Every structure is written in C-alpha cells, then in structure tokens.
Amino acid sequence: xxxxxxxxxxxELGKIGNASSLHGSGRRARKVVEEAREAIARAIDxxxxxxxxxxxxxxxxxxxIKGLYWKRVQEDPANNRxxxxxxxxxxxxxxxxxxxxxxxxxxxxxxxxxxxxxNVDELVDEIERDPKVALVTVMFANNEVGTLQPIxxxxxxxxxxxxxxxxxAVQAFGKVPLSFENxxxxxxxxxxxKIGGPLGIGALIVKKDLKLTPVLHGGGQERDIRSxxxxxxxxxxxxxxxxxxxxxxxxxxxxxxxxxxxxTARVLAEVxxxxxxxxxDTLPGIAHFTFAGAEGDALLLLxxxxxxxxxxxxxxxxxxxxxxxxxxxxxxxxxEARASLRFSLGFNSTSADIDALVSVIGGVVERARRAGxxxxx
Amino acid sequence: xxxxxxxxxxxELGKIGNASSLHGSGRRARKVVEEAREAIARAIDxxxxxxxxxxxxxxxxxxxIKGLYWKRVQEDPANNRxxxxxxxxxxxxxxxxxxxxxxxxxxxxxxxxxxxxxNVDELVDEIERDPKVALVTVMFANNEVGTLQPIxxxxxxxxxxxxxxxxxAVQAFGKVPLSFENxxxxxxxxxxxKIGGPLGIGALIVKKDLKLTPVLHGGGQERDIRSxxxxxxxxxxxxxxxxxxxxxxxxxxxxxxxxxxxxTARVLAEVxxxxxxxxxDTLPGIAHFTFAGAEGDALLLLxxxxxxxxxxxxxxxxxxxxxxxxxxxxxxxxxEARASLRFSLGFNSTSADIDALVSVIGGVVERARRAGxxxxx
Numbered sequence: 100x101x102x103x104x105x106x107x108x109x110x111e112l113g114k115i116g117n118a119s120s121l122h123g124s125g126r127r128a129r130k131v132v133e134e135a136r137e138a139i140a141r142a143i144d145x146x147x148x149x150x151x152x153x154x155x156x157x158x159x160x161x162x163x164i165k166g167l168y169w170k171r172v173q174e175d176p177a178n179n180r181x182x183x184x185x186x187x188x189x190x191x192x193x194x195x196x197x198x199x200x201x202x203x204x205x206x207x208x209x210x211x212x213x214x215x216x217x218n219v220d221e222l223v224d225e226i227e228r229d230p231k232v233a234l235v236t237v238m239f240a241n242n243e244v245g246t247l248q249p250i251x252x253x254x255x256x257x258x259x260x261x262x263x264x265x266x267x268a269v270q271a272f273g274k275v276p277l278s279f280e281n282x283x284x285x286x287x288x289x290x291x292x293k294i295g296g297p298l299g300i301g302a303l304i305v306k307k308d309l310k311l312t313p314v315l316h317g318g319g320q321e322r323d324i325r326s327x328x329x330x331x332x333x334x335x336x337x338x339x340x341x342x343x344x345x346x347x348x349x350x351x352x353x354x355x356x357x358x359x360x361x362x363t364a365r366v367l368a369e370v371x372x373x374x375x376x377x378x379x380d381t382l383p384g385i386a387h388f389t390f391a392g393a394e395g396d397a398l399l400l401l402x403x404x405x406x407x408x409x410x411x412x413x414x415x416x417x418x419x420x421x422x423x424x425x426x427x428x429x430x431x432x433x434x435e436a437r438a439s440l441r442f443s444l445g446f447n448s449t450s451a452d453i454d455a456l457v458s459v460i461g462g463v464v465e466r467a468r469r470a471g472x473x474x475x476x
Numbered sequence: 477x478x479x480x481x482x483x484x485x486x487x488e489l490g491k492i493g494n495a496s497s498l499h500g501s502g503r504r505a506r507k508v509v510e511e512a513r514e515a516i517a518r519a520i521d522x523x524x525x526x527x528x529x530x531x532x533x534x535x536x537x538x539x540x541i542k543g544l545y546w547k548r549v550q551e552d553p554a555n556n557r558x559x560x561x562x563x564x565x566x567x568x569x570x571x572x573x574x575x576x577x578x579x580x581x582x583x584x585x586x587x588x589x590x591x592x593x594x595n596v597d598e599l600v601d602e603i604e605r606d607p608k609v610a611l612v613t614v615m616f617a618n619n620e621v622g623t624l625q626p627i628x629x630x631x632x633x634x635x636x637x638x639x640x641x642x643x644x645a646v647q648a649f650g651k652v653p654l655s656f657e658n659x660x661x662x663x664x665x666x667x668x669x670k671i672g673g674p675l676g677i678g679a680l681i682v683k684k685d686l687k688l689t690p691v692l693h694g695g696g697q698e699r700d701i702r703s704x705x706x707x708x709x710x711x712x713x714x715x716x717x718x719x720x721x722x723x724x725x726x727x728x729x730x731x732x733x734x735x736x737x738x739x740t741a742r743v744l745a746e747v748x749x750x751x752x753x754x755x756x757d758t759l760p761g762i763a764h765f766t767f768a769g770a771e772g773d774a775l776l777l778l779x780x781x782x783x784x785x786x787x788x789x790x791x792x793x794x795x796x797x798x799x800x801x802x803x804x805x806x807x808x809x810x811x812e813a814r815a816s817l818r819f820s821l822g823f824n825s826t827s828a829d830i831d832a833l834v835s836v837i838g839g840v841v842e843r844a845r846r847a848g849x850x851x852x853x
Contacts, residue, residue: 100489109486112477112674120787121773122780154531154676157694157704169578190694190703197693201546292705297489299531299676299707314691316574317534317567326567327534328669330676399498408499 101295108336135338142345144278156290157190159303166311171233185428214378215246230260239271244377245385273344296340300333355383384444393467478672485713512715519722521655533667534567536680543688548610562805591755592623616648621754622762650721673717677710732760761821770844
C-alpha cells in the first residue's frame, strides 16, 4: 500500500458510521465515501454516478460478466453468446465458463498472436458470423506479459452491432492513461491493491444507462447494483490511491519503463539462451522472460531465497503444475511456458532492486538448468 | 471496531504479501490468514476447514442461498422451493426473491407470532405438504427486535427430510452462545463489523461435505467456493475480534442484558403510552419500543441531534417511507410500526449512555407527538 493511502485508512479505522444510515456518524461516513467516489471518478475520467464499489476486482468482473449476460439474455434469449480472449485472468475466464456450464451460455475465445495481442480480424469475423452476442469482454492489458489489447478497435466493432463491452483493467489502471469517457466502453473493472490501495476493495465502472443484474442482493447499496455495507475505510483509501496513481501516472510510467528496459537488457545479457516476451505496446511494469531448460517454479524458489519475488503464472491443479494458459495461447510449447518467469515493477521499485536481480539471475538460472538436467536422468 | 482488532489490522496494513502466492511474503500472509481462520473456528466451534471467508455478511448470505439452491436444483430440478421466515434481513430476502423472479424458484415465507418468533408448526406443515425443498433459511436472531428463533427445532424438522438449513447469524454471533458443531447446521453467516471487527469481511461457515455453487468465480481461493484475493489485514482483525467476542461472551452478555433491562424499565416509566417489543428469549443488546403517536423518523432525528443513535428499521423506497416488514409481520398496524424505534447496545455501552438516553427520551417523544398532531391538521 502507498503510505498516504495507508494513513488515510488507519485514520478512518478509528472512526465510526454506516454510510447508509441517517445519523450524524452515518452522514459523515457517507461524505467520506462520496469524496472517495469523486476521486476515483476523476482518476478514471468517469462520473461519480458511474462508480459501483465492490469487494474486489474479482467481484467486479463477476458482476460485469454475469450481470450483463443475465440482462441481455432477459432482453433476448438468443443473445446468449459471450466473446472473450484466450488470455484472460481466471476472474474473467471462470465466470464465463460457469455461465456456459450452468446457464447455457455459448462462448468464443478469440486467439492472440505470439506477442499476446488479440487477433481483431478473428473477433470481427466472429461477430459478423453471428451478432447475437451478450457481451464482449477483453482485458485492457495482459497480467502476465503486459501486452496492451486493441481495445478501441474492439469497442468500435462490438458497438457497431449494439453489443456491450467490458474490460478487466485491473492491471492497467494507474499504469497507463485510461479514460472511461473517451473509451466509450460500457463497463470496466479496477482493483484497490493493484494501485497502492487496500485489499478487499474494487469497483466496476458502469455507463449510467447500462442495466445489469446484481450478483449480490440485499440492502440495495450502490444504486441497487451491489448490496453490502459500504467499507468506508477501504473506500477512502482507494480514493487516495486512485488520486495518487492519477497524479503520478506519467512520471511513474516513465520511471518504470526505464527500469524495465534496463532490467530486460541486463538480464538478457547476463543469461545465455534467454529471451523476453510480450509486445512493445505494453504495461510499463512487467518484464517477462523464457530461460530455456530451467523450470519456472525452481527459479521462483531460488529467487525467493534471495529475497526477490517473481511469478510463473502457472496454476497448480491437484498438485500437478500446468503451464500458464496465456503463454500456451501465445504459441509457446509446454516446456517453454514452464521455463518462463515474470517480474513486476511497482512505482516504488528502484534501480537497486534491478541491480539485486541482475547480480543473482545468472547463477540462479544456471542452477535451475543443472537441476533440470539431473532430474531428467 | 474493538481496539485490539484495530491495532492488529493497522499492523497488518503495514505488511505485504498475497496469501495465495508462493514467496516468503505470501507464506507469511498465508500463516496470518490460517491463524485467523483457526481463531474464528474456535469462536464458533467449527473446524478451520469449514470457514469460507467472504467480503461481507451480505455476500455470505448470497453464497449460502444461491449456492445451495443451484446445487440442490442441479441434483433434482424439483427441489426448487425455498422456505424462509417473514422477518429476514434484506440480505436474505432479496437473494431469495431474485431466485424466484429470475431462476424459477418457489418460496414460502413462514409467519411469526407477535413476539417475532417463527411459527414452527407452520414450518412443519409446509415441509410435510411438499418436502421438495432446496433449503430452509431462518435467521438465528432477528436484527430489529432481537428475538431468538427456534433454530434447533427448525434444523431437526428440515434434516428429517434431508433438507439443508442455513442461518443468518450476523446479529447473534458474539452475543449469544453459538456452536456450529452442536447445532448440526449446514451453513451459517457471520460478519466482521457486528462483533468489533472490520467492515468488508464476513464468513460463511459450511459443513465440510456440503456442496454449494460459488457466487464469485475466479482464482479458486477458499476451496474453490469463493474467489478473490484474500484480504489479509481484515481477516487478521476478524480473527482477533472473534477470539475476543468468544472470550468475553458471557460477561458482555450479562452486562448488556442488565443495561438493557435498566434502559427498558426506565424508558417505559419515563414515556407515557409506550411499550417494549420482542421476546424474553432475545439478544442481550437490543431494546425496541413503540411510542404511539410519534413518528419513528422524527424520533430518530431528534435523538441524533442529542448525540443518540437509534434505528427505525424502515426502508425508504422512492422517497416514500415504508414501515419495517418485521414489525408488520409481527402484526403491528402501519401507524404502530412507524411509531417504533430500536436502540442497540454494544459491548462498550455504559450506564452513562443509558442515563443520557433516559434524560431526553420523554421530551423527544413529546415533541415528536406534538409535531405529528400539527402535521395532521
């Protein structure tokens, strides 16, 4: 968490009041919530009335996908097809898959190229072939390799057929310029802890006239779209973090891009048989590599022992590690995907962090490669 | 929030780590989460594996009701009936009503007597008439008038027909003795901020072998029942608050009951034409009155101006105040219901708080009654 967001949250934890109640303490809490809502709206270039606060980015994605699907199918039962990409986060893939398995939805996962960019021509073909589509949902930027998606084109194509578009912008918000209004998108997901805000808070930004079915029913908070007592301390901290991310967007992006360029060049120079993955049009904070012949999980553990955190993107299902679906969708072989590793830079990363990584990466990869050869004997 | 829970949360906000990730910081966060889970389990007399952490009590109720409904209907489409009570919280009523409107569920709202206690004979008749029931959900104690429900009998009757039972224990947990294991109930909802823990956290306690369909899909946290990054600071604070509520259950209950008895006797003596509502078998912290001829909303505002918080339980829909559905279900006329007011005692309430209320209540009710007469002319 950023210091200012944490300080705001700690202050608010010492106060009381239910933002939905009528008393003095409730009115104070309501004011805190509405000020935070305004800050979030400014940061994403939306109106305060378009911000629907949720308990997480995952919840916001579930709300967008199920909520839009149910509403569209109610309008016309034939609108039961969802179009998405093959590189979505599980918080998008899994709600869709549930709608398919449980509610009779149809789904089309549009492929990506070897730089993890959606094949827009395929999307166009799919929509033209059968425009009875409930929604299109494509992430703003991929969380594993950072590639920005051609979201403007996607929106243009979908809107031509009156199809609403949602984007999971959890990774992108606060990292790249993002205007809800200029995008003319229907719904967009953000999350607190990815921008220096707290865990347990997120939001779905929803066009004012867009109808969607709630996922959580109850007290009718958030214009009846999302029920549950408002979490004033987390909301206030999210407002602070959003404001901060917005104010520092370009200097942070410039700094992180420079650090990443340095990191990438030095890692590639340090480690033989290594390559970096992704696109030039990418998030500033993600560096992604394949170290042929080394197991990603072994690399992760060896680096962790040196105090360096990384991620393989692999999912462990019933004790059997599976390679990242994103890397497979990019056309990597399974061994290549399993030899891949992501480093994330935050706005508080320093060149000393890069130095620390570069000083150990060569030895770590060498050790992991030797271990892989031993275990194959 | 309790001081100890707040201090734990503030400490945790200064730390990092995703409880689902493999690095050192992730392992530390995972340990914090699991220790909190154990504390919650001890407090509710369940096993740690039965605790499914959610973002709120509302979410836990939605998960229990929709999750059980979907699973039961999947097993047998005829099991599409939900039995509940006429005095549930909106976080139970509204998910049920949505299942009726949207998913073809049938519902039976069992009536209560004039003390807000469920008519068990009616419940028995309803189940015997047609035992194809997805679930029975009845709150452990009513949130407006405090009446404890005959939950043991309800569970006994439902289980005779193999029907799972859920209870919304948000109001009761930490206030009255509650053993998940001894109750032999299938699912039970608790919430953080009602026991001195933080907002934005709750849990559904679920029998280990009970299957239910998730409401939020994604990363597969919480045994694949509830996805979303775990909110370690809030979870740690919930663990502390749960432990504390458990350790102080009887001394707090004794103190609050004594304060409430004092409050009730003195308010009734102070205000002519007043009566208290509810049952002898009740939560220790709720005092509920009807002040005939006074508008509850006027009382609330006048008391708020004196620094005293109360609640009418009324819902404001499109600017038109409607009387509490709980009071109407108890057989009150609409004017009676609208002349009613709840006071909640917390574990940190004092006899000075009671004195403050008693010293103003007579004048406040008199003023509200006069205002009511004026507005009728």
